[in-house]
Amino acid sequence: MSEMMKKMIDQAEADLLHTYNRYQVVLDHGEGMYLYDVEGKKYLDFMSGIGVFALGYSNEYYENAVKEQVGKILHTSNYFYNEPAIKAAHRLKELSGMDRVFFANSGAEAVEGALKAAVKYAYVKDGGKDHQVVALEHSFHGRTYGALSVTGNSHYREAFGAMPCEARFAKMNDLESVLEAVTDKTCAIIMEVVQGEGGIVPAEEEFLKAVRALCDEKDILLIFDEVQCGMGRTGYMFAWQKFGIKPDIMTTAKALGCGVPVGAFLMTQKVADHSLTAGDHGTTYGGNPLACAAVNAVLDQYETLGITDHVQKTAPYLEKKLDEMVSKYDYCLLRRGRGFMQGLVCKGPVKDVIADAMDNGLILINAGADIIRILPPLVITEKEIDEMVQILGQALAKMQ
Ligand SMILES: *Cc1c(COP(=O)(O)O)cnc(C)c1O
Numbered sequence: 305m306s307e308m309m310k311k312m313i314d315q316a317e318a319d320l321l322h323t324y325n326r327y328q329v330v331l332d333h334g335e336g337m338y339l340y341d342v343e344g345k346k347y348l349d350f351m352s353g354i355g356v357f358a359l360g361y362s363n364e365y366y367e368n369a370v371k372e373q374v375g376k377i378l379h380t381s382n383y384f385y386n387e388p389a390i391k392a393a394h395r396l397k398e399l400s401g402m403d404r405v406f407f408a409n410s411g412a413e414a415v416e417g418a419l420k421a422a423v424k425y426a427y428v429k430d431g432g433k434d435h436q437v438v439a440l441e442h443s444f445h446g447r448t449y450g451a452l453s454v455t456g457n458s459h460y461r462e463a464f465g466a467m468p469c470e471a472r473f474a475k476m477n478d479l480e481s482v483l484e485a486v487t488d489k490t491c492a493i494i495m496e497v498v499q500g501e502g503g504i505v506p507a508e509e510e511f512l513k514a515v516r517a518l519c520d521e522k523d524i525l526l527i528f529d530e531v532q533c534g535m536g537r538t539g540y541m542f543a544w545q546k547f548g549i550k551p552d553i554m555t556t557a558k559a560l561g562c563g564v565p566v567g568a569f570l571m572t573q574k575v576a577d578h579s580l581t582a583g584d585h586g587t588t589y590g591g592n593p594l595a596c597a598a599v600n601a602v603l604d605q606y607e608t609l610g611i612t613d614h615v616q617k618t619a620p621y622l623e624k625k626l627d628e629m630v631s632k633y634d635y636c637l638l639r640r641g642r643g644f645m646q647g648l649v650c651k652g653p654v655k656d657v658i659a660d661a662m663d664n665g666l667i668l669i670n671a672g673a674d675i676i677r678i679l680p681p682l683v684i685t686e687k688e689i690d691e692m693v694q695i696l697g698q699a700l701a702k703m704q
Contacts, residue, residue, distance in 0.1 A: 306343050327662060334361025337681055337688050339667065347662070350680045350692050351669045355500070355532050355645070358559035359605050360681040366562060369601035370594070379592045388596035395603050399541050402554060402570035406580075407591030411531035411557035412446025414567035417585055418553045419450045419469055419492070421571055422525045425579040426491035429523070435491035436470045438482060438524075442502030442672075443495060445529055454494050456502060477511045482518065492525040492553075493518075497543035500532035503672045504640055504647025512549045525552040525575060531567070535559035536606060536682050538643035539616035546642075559682075564598035611682050619643045621686050625693045626678065635703035646678040647671055650703075660699035666692060 305313075305328065312330045332342045337360050339347045352358065359366055373388065380386045393405040408414045419437065426435045439445070439454035446452070452461055453469035461467060472490075474481040476499060486493075493515060499505040519526040528551035533543040535556060540546045542554065552575050557567030571579070589595070606612070619642075626639045626646055635657075637649045650657070654676045658668050671677040676696075680688065 309342055312342065327667075329662070336360050336362065337684055345665070347665050347667045348688060348691055348695070349667045350678055350684075351667045352559075352679055352681045353563070354669065355537060355558045355679045357562055358535060358537070358611065358682040359562050359602065359609075360683045363562075363605060365605055365608070366598070366601045369604075370564065370598055373594050373597035376593070378594045379589065381588060382586065382591060386591075386593045386596070388593045388600055389591040392596040392599040392603070393591075395600070396556070396568060396570060399603070400554065400570055401550060403573040404576040405568055405570050406585065407596065408557075408567040408569065408587055409565050409589050409595070410446070410567045411529075411555065412448040412451040412567075413587070413590070414531065414555035414557050414569045415445045415451040415454070415494075415529060416448055417580075418494070418527050418529075418555050418569040418571075419454070420585055421553055421569070421575060421579040422492035422494075422527060423469070424584060425525060425575055428578045432489065434470070434489055436472055436487060436489045438474055438485045438490055438493045439471045440476050440495050440499070441473050442476065442499055442505065443529075444499070444501030444532075445494065445496075446531075476505050477508050479511060479514045479518075482515060486518070486522070486524070490522070490524050492527050494527040494529060496529045496531075496533055498533040498538060498642050498645055500645070500677075501671055503649075503675050504645060504677060506640065506642050509547045509549075512544070512547055516549050519552070527551055527553045527555070529555045531555050531557045533642070533645055535602075536611045536615055536643075537645045537679075539612055539619055540643075541606075541612055543642065560602065561595055561598040562602045564595050566595035566599060609683065615643045615682055618685065618689075622646065622678070622689050625689055629693065629697060629700060633697070633700040633704070635700050641678070644678070644680055644682055644684070648676040648678070650674050650676065657696070657699045657703060660702060661695050664695045664698065666695040668696070 309330050330342045332340050339349050396405050441456040443456035445455050449468050453467035454471045472485040474485040497507050528544050530542050553571045555569045630636045635651050641647050653673050654670050669677045
């Protein structure tokens with residue numbers, strides 16, 4: 305490492321709160337599917353800023369749209385309407401088939417809003433103040449208090465006292481455990497259609513169907529957290545659309561702004577009519593013209609580039625290559641995932657594998673200690689997949 309980069313990292317470690325064990329790299333810029341650090345070293349990116357950079361880097365159309373908005377107006381507050389937000393909300397409705405949109409600034413904030421809507425819905429119905437939410441083990445919904453309440457990793461909650469939402473946890477793809485967790489006080493069931501952080505675990509169609517039916521029967525709201533698995537990552541705009549099993553409330557963020565911070569929660573008219581009304585929820589920045597101009601540019605590029613078709617067409621190649629690695633390297637036990645959201649489950653910790661790949665110019669992340677998470681920009685082609693397989697293969701070979 306150069307003196308310059310070391311100095312920057314030391315400075316960061318002296319000033320920033322230490323809540324991350326960061327890779328020892330200072331990134332500088334990106335181009336296409338590649339990132340460059342301040343020393344000029346080039347990395348193939350198979351992490352896309354945790355599923356954010358769906359379009360890769362230096363997408364000219366996107367950058368121009370954002371720059372143009374910077375020249376116009378960045379922020380208006382929600383006391384006014386603004387054209388980018390009007391447009392973005394309508395497009396999200398059309399893409400999702402949901403009826404109402406609320407823009408927030410992040411995934412966790414979108415989850416907060418979704419939970420508030422669900423709890424208010426139940427309150428309007430029965431006046432009760434002790435509603436519960438059923439969530440899944442190994443889920444991840446964000447780090448704010450509400451989102452933390454329904455996050456399945458108890459380690460994330462342990463030190464932080466009483467949680468605002470009373471959650472009961474069930475198991476993914478295990479209807480019996482959901483039935484056990486549901487009580488008379490359950491107002492919502494929240495889940496990721498493909499769990500991300502918790503280990504890349506896709507929900508099965510039968511499970512989703514049964515949970516949907518259970519929610520309909522008991523007037524429980526079904527919340528799908530599409531923050532990571534949404535926005536085309538699985539080959540569908542939203543992961544639930546593969547099966548047509550529609551939620552009552554859904555969240556989106558990460559790739560929604562492709563780098564400009566933005567999230568949203570959406571709901572059906574039924575939920576909107578009986579939950580949050582004027583004064584119940586708000587945000588200063590949420591839905592500002594800059595963020596929404598980014599959303600519109602992202603959606604334009606998804607259309608122009610045919611992103612969901614591209615993921616559907618290219619994912620089988622990625623899956624085949626990953627399956628080959630599973631057969632070839634003893635350290636790899638199995639692959640699971642959907643589209644460009646894949647996990648390689650390994651025999652033990654993947655920290656050294658990821659570090660070795662990084663040394664050789666490939667950026668990856670884990671999902672739990674033993675799982676390599678493959679989360680590339682959605683514009684990658686077979687060429688980048690081959691390059692990834694070559695570098696990751698070398699790293700896995702050393703783990704025999
Ligand atoms: C990342 C993530 C969140 C939290 O999003 P932030 O933008 O980090 O607040 C919530 N839910 C899921 C499924 C996520 O992957």
